[in-house]
Amino acid sequence: MSTIPQHQDEQMPLLRLNAPAPYFEGHSTQGRVRLSDFAGKWLVFFAYPADFTPVCASELVGFEHHADQFAALECRLLGLSVDSVYSHLAWCESLREHFGVSIDFPIMEDVSLQISRRYGMVHPRDQGEGDVRALFVIDPRGILRAMLYYPASTGRSVNEVLRLLQALQTSDRQHLVTPEGWVPGEEAIEPAPQTLAATEARSGLNYGCVDWYPYMRSVSEGPKFGGSGVSNAKL
């Protein structure tokens, strides 16, 4: 019997960035987990189509290979699929045996699809052909900060997830926004001015100010670990 509160809409929700992440609670390979367990930490919550499938295996192994980097960024990892926890446990054993990787982050079961529906991963009229890879970045206050949806045929890039997390954290700490392809160590962008006075104040600057609206600024802190934090360890 589910303990998930019933007050939330069971139809496909319209998830909103910068709003509280939908509540979840359920069984995982490390016991019962709920959204509130992650309060005070960043969370990368990722769903994959099915256990014992090759692209999903490469993703789980990829996340595990980068687990130390997520931990250094005060971020926890949590996987989810519609398989049972017994299937997850058997698959983790298989990954350990055949790939030499122990999956040390929890993987939740969602046999009832309640969490998948709540996070907009299952369309109400889905007949089973619509498997997606969905990933949510939730901040320490439980606010949904980013979402990625990929088709089942395309494995996600763990390096890109790390980059996204570092960009969000840098924006929060430094009140900067980050340009295309930004990685830690590179200059970021001062948000565009909101007043004429602020616009004019910028125009006299001889460093960083390309025009009144794009103004590059160095990020005054280094990355939390060496280099950009991305590496290319593969399955």
Ligand code: BEZ
């Ligand atoms: C895979 O992980 O290999 C996979 C899973 C579901 C559909 C297609 C591919």
